[in-house]
Amino acid sequence: xxxxxxxxxxxxxxxxxxxxxxxxxxxxxxxxxxxxxxxxxxxxxxxxxxxxxxxxxxxxxxxxxxxxxxxxxxxxxxxxxxxxxxxxxxxxxxxxxxxxxxxxxxxxxxxxxxxxxxxxxxxxxxxxxxxxxxxxxxxxxxxxxxxxxxxxxxxxxxxxxxxxxxxxxxxxxxxxxxxxxxxxxxxxxxxxxxxxxxxxxxxxxxxxxxxxxxxxxxxxxxxxxxxxxxxxxxxxxxxxxxxxxxxxxxxxxxxxxxxxxxxxxxxxxxxxxxxxxxxxxxxxxxxxxxxxxxxxxxxxxxxxxxxxxxxxxxxxxxxxxxxxxxxxxxxxxxxxxxxxxxxxxxxxxxxxxxxxxxxxxxxxxxxxxxxxxxxxxxxxxxxxxxxxxxxxxxxxxxxxxxxxxxxxxxxxxxxxxxxxx
Amino acid sequence: xxxxxxxxxxxxxxxxxxxxxxxxxxxxxxxxxxxxxxxxxxxxxxxxxxxxxxxxxxxxxxxxxxxxxxxxxxxxxxxxxxxxxxxxxxxxxxxxxxxxxxxxxxxxxxxxxxxxxxxxxxxxxxxxxxxxxxxxxxxxxxxxxxxxxxxxxxxxxxxxxxxxxxxxxxxxxxxxxxxxxxxxxxxxxxxxxxxxxxxxxxxxxxxxxxxxxxxxxxxxxxxxxxxxxxxxxxxxxxxxxxxxxxxxxxxxxxxxxxxxxxxxxxxxxxx
Numbered sequence: 001x002x003x004x005x006x007x008x009x010x011x012x013x014x015x016x017x018x019x020x021x022x023x024x025x026x027x028x029x030x031x032x033x034x035x036x037x038x039x040x041x042x043x044x045x046x047x048x049x050x051x052x053x054x055x056x057x058x059x060x061x062x063x064x065x066x067x068x069x070x071x072x073x074x075x076x077x078x079x080x081x082x083x084x085x086x087x088x089x090x091x092x093x094x095x096x097x098x099x100x101x102x103x104x105x106x107x108x109x110x111x112x113x114x115x116x117x118x119x120x121x122x123x124x125x126x127x128x129x130x131x132x133x134x135x136x137x138x139x140x141x142x143x144x145x146x147x148x149x150x151x152x153x154x155x156x157x158x159x160x161x162x163x164x165x166x167x168x169x170x171x172x173x174x175x176x177x178x179x180x181x182x183x184x185x186x187x188x189x190x191x192x193x194x195x196x197x198x199x200x201x202x203x204x205x206x207x208x209x210x211x212x213x214x215x216x217x218x219x220x221x222x223x224x225x226x227x228x229x230x231x232x233x234x235x236x237x238x239x240x241x242x243x244x245x246x247x248x249x250x251x252x253x254x255x256x257x258x259x260x261x262x263x264x265x266x267x268x269x270x271x272x273x274x275x276x277x278x279x280x281x282x283x284x285x286x287x288x289x290x291x292x293x294x295x296x297x298x299x300x301x302x303x304x305x306x307x308x309x310x311x312x313x314x315x316x317x318x319x320x321x322x323x324x325x326x327x328x329x330x331x332x333x334x335x336x337x338x339x340x341x342x343x344x345x346x347x348x349x350x351x352x353x354x355x356x357x358x359x360x361x362x363x364x365x366x367x368x369x370x371x372x373x374x375x376x377x378x379x380x381x382x383x384x385x386x387x388x389x390x391x392x393x394x395x396x397x398x399x400x401x402x403x404x405x406x407x408x409x410x411x412x413x414x415x416x417x418x419x420x421x
Numbered sequence: 422x423x424x425x426x427x428x429x430x431x432x433x434x435x436x437x438x439x440x441x442x443x444x445x446x447x448x449x450x451x452x453x454x455x456x457x458x459x460x461x462x463x464x465x466x467x468x469x470x471x472x473x474x475x476x477x478x479x480x481x482x483x484x485x486x487x488x489x490x491x492x493x494x495x496x497x498x499x500x501x502x503x504x505x506x507x508x509x510x511x512x513x514x515x516x517x518x519x520x521x522x523x524x525x526x527x528x529x530x531x532x533x534x535x536x537x538x539x540x541x542x543x544x545x546x547x548x549x550x551x552x553x554x555x556x557x558x559x560x561x562x563x564x565x566x567x568x569x570x571x572x573x574x575x576x577x578x579x580x581x582x583x584x585x586x587x588x589x590x591x592x593x594x595x596x597x598x599x600x601x602x603x604x605x606x607x608x609x610x611x612x613x614x615x616x617x618x619x620x621x622x623x624x625x626x627x628x629x630x631x632x633x634x635x636x637x638x639x640x641x642x643x644x645x646x647x648x649x650x651x652x653x654x655x656x657x658x659x660x661x662x663x664x665x666x667x668x669x670x671x672x673x674x675x676x677x678x679x680x681x682x683x684x685x686x687x688x689x690x691x692x
Contacts, residue, residue: 300584301587304455305470307460308461308469309464310470312471349572350575352575354575354578355572355575355583356580358583359581359584362584362587370581370584372584373584376585376589377588380588387596391600397528398531399607399613400531401530
């Protein structure tokens, strides 16, 4: 039953005076019966229903009716349990918090271990997300419903209410900053927003939904050592290759500097690997742990060209592979003696064993590694210094001689004297 | 009265050489200094690293063409026209004892310890310029071809030589660019008695006064042999010196700008 305008107006007026009138209202019945949803909606169904502070207390019957709880026939007082025995209406404005855990005990238990719950426990002022911040209140829908705030494609925007809000990021001291902005241009963000791929990961696929933990927490899905397994939930083949390679092996041995997925790919700004910008970034990234290799790469043709932005030339991964990188001495390595020719052939179809003797990391200062180059560089050094020193002095002397007693005139006077001699 | 110093063949060849040299310098230096910020911007002028490489190869072909034409003409003079003075004597580029003598005398003159030497047709620094280019052609051209066609050269050279080729190509390029844009510019154009330029390589002509003043030995030799009128020419068309000046201003400006970029890179950006 929908309230008429008249009853709405009467009840609304009653609501506004509720706080003073509460005690004087007599009970209608001797056996208290919990109010039905219709009883509640008699007041709250009015879209303009508001509390004394002006905040809307409306519960739109359509929205609630379409919600997962409305569909299931859940009564208002099932959640607002403190109103179940109330017989005096309008009721007190301040209600007890809704305990979602009463029904959703498993989710609530997980939530209690999360960084959000931790923040709320630490400070009553915390704005860290509780159930309703992600799920909403009366209009909660199943996460399978495209209109739900937690629907797969909607979740980044939902997390973004806080993680894209500068004020909350500042107050919560969230180190990563506006992560939603970072994510939305990434390959995963684009797959969700542009391609509408429900198989593409949203926030919860890496971070979980309820038990989100700090990355420094060993139990977190984004804890450094766990990241390959987390990414591997989707990228299983890559994970397997990674774990066989040197980097995965180093991680398994517990080396703290072993790179995991996010070191090369970043966490939230993952790009397509064919892109020029990613290729140049990842080369610098490899160089952050392999500075010598980076230096010698930059000193040779491939590195010089890519530095100029021409990324079709080989970068690290083109020769060394990406996930299953092995040391050169390992026959599985793409740069091992057994396989280097076929690796060169990827770009240089005419490559042969002689061709492969080219050192893409040649170091002219390293006599042991590149003796010919070492001596060639010494020769060139002497040649350059010799030529420029001799002609530098020659030029300086000539200039000073010709310039001395007044421009132009001087040399002619000199010459005149000379021809007479 | 004007005398011919460079015929039209050599003037044109120098023009092509000059254009290709500038082109090679501006398309090659970005790669050598790829770690310095101006490199990307300079390469972008040619459409980025890749197309700068293509333009570099086009200019390289021009320059190789120059060398081939020059050597072909030299061979023609030597074997067909039997001009043996190409090999020795004042008209030859071959370094000769008198060059050492003249160089030492010139240095003494710089220090006011003696009179200015009496030069003939080619001075020692001109011969140095010539042979520096010749040497550079061999080394830079050869290494450049190796780098252009590594798969072909891998059939006759071990790959480790490609490293040498890459390094030497860059360093020789640096030497050539540094030498031409400073020493050659000064010796031929910017020195006070020529400043701002000597148009002889464009007009091909020197005045009788210039010939007498700068190359007295040549002047005396030709006069004594009554051969001065053999090289006597009419004045150049009026547009020639004007064009020469414009071309030289552009070339010298570009060259000095490149020297500035290199000095900036070596002195500041890499430290």
